[in-house]
Structures are given as C-alpha cells and as structure tokens.
Amino acid sequence: MKDFISIKTILVTTDFTTRSDQAVKVAVHMAKRHNARVILFYNFSSFFIIDRTGRQMVGKETVDQNFAQIEASLNSIKDLLRDQYDFTNCTTVIGNDTLINSINKTIQEESVDLVITGASGKQGIKELILGSSSYQILTAANCSVMLVPEDSHQLNFKKILVPVRVLDKLHEKFDLSKLIAEKNKGTISLLGISPEQQFADIRRAYIGLRKELRKSDIEYNASFIVSNDKALEISKVSNNSEFDLIILNYQDEENWKSFFSENFLKQIINRTSVPLLFFKDPDRIKPETGAGEDLGYDITMPFPG
Structure with a gap:
C-alpha cells in the first residue's frame, strides 16, 4: 500500500504502429517530468503444433525469428528515445501470455504506477467496446490507465x-491531479457535476477541493453543474475547451456503461483528441494468481501407423 501518490514507473504498450507512437512519446515526456522509468511493453503469443507424443512439429524456428525481430524493434525504439529525447531510463519487456495476464504480471513484478496505451480515434464504437486491446487494458489492468488517441x-x-x-x-484522484498539474506547471479546471438527489454531498466535496486549490500554488478555475447526465456534460465541456488531459475515477466505471455506446467514450475518445487518465485505487486491486501461461496451441496430431 502506498502512503502517497507518485508516478515512478510507467508501462507503455507498443505494437510498432502510429497508434502506439504517440503513446510512447507521451510516456517519455511524462517520465522526464516525474523522474520515472519507462517500460516498453510488447506482448508476443507463441503458438506451436505438438503431436501426440509431445514432439513439437511446427513453429519453433518461426517463433524464435519473430521474437528476435520484436526484441530488435524494441531496442530500436530505445535508441531513438536516447538520440531524440536524451532519455535512457528505459527497459523492455516482451510478454508471452494473454495480453492482460502479461501486463498485470509486469505491473506486479515491476511496481508499475501507470499504463499508457494508444487508442485509435478512427475505430467504431462497437470495436472499442467489444474487441479493442485499449479497452481490454482499460478495464483489466491492475493500475491506473491513460488512453492516448x-x-x-x-x-x-x-x-x-x-x-x-x-x-x-x-x-486520491485529486492528489494525482495535483501531482500532474505541478509537474506540468499546469492549470486545473475543477468541474463539479451532480444530479439533484446527490447535490448536497457532491457540492460539499467540490467546495472542499476548491479550498485545497486555493491553499496551493496551482492555478485553477472551478464551476459546478446540476445534471443527471454526467457523461454529456463532460463531453460538452471537453469539446468547448482545449484540454490537454481529462482525469477520471475508474471506480465509477460500472455506472458509466449505459453511457458508453452513446455519449462518454464516443464523444470523448472517438470525437476528440484528449488523452484520458483513469485513476484506479491500487488498494482495491487484487492481482490474479495462478494464471496459466500461454505456451502454445496444442493440436494433437494422429500418431503415424
């Protein structure tokens, strides 16, 4: 359990496409501001064909070649980051399990504070909800996640x-927001949003955070809206102002699922270029144990004779 919010280790996923290029750049710039290290992560699932006797019939040579190519590509990115950004606090990890198992194993072993992953602004909402790797990472990674369009x-x-x-x-989310604002010499826009039935509690919390900002050196502005459609209001504000980052609490994600197909992800991810940071409480995350390794695809071949 951490006594304070910090960003010391950032894992950034890459698939060697333009979608992940921007995520890598964001990770490096954040790491330099926070004096953090970066883990370049690629997940590689190896598949073999095994006969009934247990002999590997097909796959090893191809798997080894692919692994070597991936390793070389990751090292090329490391060299580029060193030459272009004078950044050397970078390591590489090649996962060899399901994507989520590999990421969560690395999060646990390397004490990762934040996962950054690219998200395509051009994909349809159906793909985003049902199949994209960025959505899988958002929902299943065992630490806070930033989506970078x-x-x-x-x-x-x-x-x-x-x-x-x-x-x-x-x-806790507010402490993370202040940390990022301080490292960026940035301005926080505090936006209170409450349905009528929760007005008193949320308004009280909003006023408390505003008082904290007044005592700090962080520049800020604040506003409050009464609305039953939180997703729509955040979408409106994000579209009307040129924000560089939106910080949300993932714990309430279940309550947002009814908004996903219509408002929240469609308007903020698919229609804007604003990175989203979803804060996840590390004390509530229970790392999965006993997950089997994805060692290959076992097809039992007929035994000769």
Missing part, C-alpha cells in the same frame, strides 16, 4: 480537466 498532439498537460462526480476515492 493516435491523433493527439499533447505531450505536456497544461490544461487539466478534473470532474468531481463521485465521492469514492475522490481525494
């Missing part, structure tokens, strides 16, 4: 939107 150009977070919509772990 491939058409995003933000490398510094000068204008940060922090919605106040749920009370659960609000101060």
Whole structure:
C-alpha cells in the first residue's frame, strides 16, 4: 500500500504502429517530468503444433525469428528515445501470455504506477467496446490507465480537466491531479457535476477541493453543474475547451456503461483528441494468481501407423 501518490514507473504498450507512437512519446515526456522509468511493453503469443507424443512439429524456428525481430524493434525504439529525447531510463519487456495476464504480471513484478496505451480515434464504437486491446487494458489492468488517441498532439498537460462526480476515492484522484498539474506547471479546471438527489454531498466535496486549490500554488478555475447526465456534460465541456488531459475515477466505471455506446467514450475518445487518465485505487486491486501461461496451441496430431 502506498502512503502517497507518485508516478515512478510507467508501462507503455507498443505494437510498432502510429497508434502506439504517440503513446510512447507521451510516456517519455511524462517520465522526464516525474523522474520515472519507462517500460516498453510488447506482448508476443507463441503458438506451436505438438503431436501426440509431445514432439513439437511446427513453429519453433518461426517463433524464435519473430521474437528476435520484436526484441530488435524494441531496442530500436530505445535508441531513438536516447538520440531524440536524451532519455535512457528505459527497459523492455516482451510478454508471452494473454495480453492482460502479461501486463498485470509486469505491473506486479515491476511496481508499475501507470499504463499508457494508444487508442485509435478512427475505430467504431462497437470495436472499442467489444474487441479493442485499449479497452481490454482499460478495464483489466491492475493500475491506473491513460488512453492516448493516435491523433493527439499533447505531450505536456497544461490544461487539466478534473470532474468531481463521485465521492469514492475522490481525494486520491485529486492528489494525482495535483501531482500532474505541478509537474506540468499546469492549470486545473475543477468541474463539479451532480444530479439533484446527490447535490448536497457532491457540492460539499467540490467546495472542499476548491479550498485545497486555493491553499496551493496551482492555478485553477472551478464551476459546478446540476445534471443527471454526467457523461454529456463532460463531453460538452471537453469539446468547448482545449484540454490537454481529462482525469477520471475508474471506480465509477460500472455506472458509466449505459453511457458508453452513446455519449462518454464516443464523444470523448472517438470525437476528440484528449488523452484520458483513469485513476484506479491500487488498494482495491487484487492481482490474479495462478494464471496459466500461454505456451502454445496444442493440436494433437494422429500418431503415424
């Protein structure tokens, strides 16, 4: 359990496409500001064909070649980061399990604080919900996750939107928001959003956070909205202002699922180029144990004779 919010280790996924290029750039710039290290992560599932006697019939040579190519590509990115950004605090990890198992294993072994992954702004909402790797990572990674649209150009977070919509772990999310604002010399836009039935509690929490900002050296502005459609209001604000980052509390994600297909992800991810950071409370995450390794695809071949 951590006594304070910090970002010391960042894992960034790459698939060697333009979608992940921007995520890698964001990770490096964040790491330099936070004095953090970066893990370049690629997941590689190896598949073999095994006969009934247990002999591997097909696959090893191809698997070895592919692994070597991946390793070389990751090292090329490391060299580029060193030459272009003078950044050397970087290691590589090649996972060899399901994507989520590999990521969560690395999170646990390397004490990762934040996963950054690219998200395509051009994909349809059906793909985003049902199949994309970025959505899998968002929902299943055992730490906070930042989604970076491939058409995003933000490398510094000068204008940060922090919605106040749920009370659960609000101060922890707020501490993370202040940390990022301080490292970026940025401005926090505090946005209180409450349905009428929760007005008193959320308004009280919003006022408390506003008082904290007044005592700090962080520049800020604040506003409050009464609305039953939180997703729509955040979408409106994000579209009307040029924010560099939106910080949300993932714990309330279940309550957002009814909005996913219509408002929240469609408007904020698919229609804007604003990176989204979903704060996850590390004390509530229970790493999975006993997950089997994906060692190959076992097809039992007929035994000769």
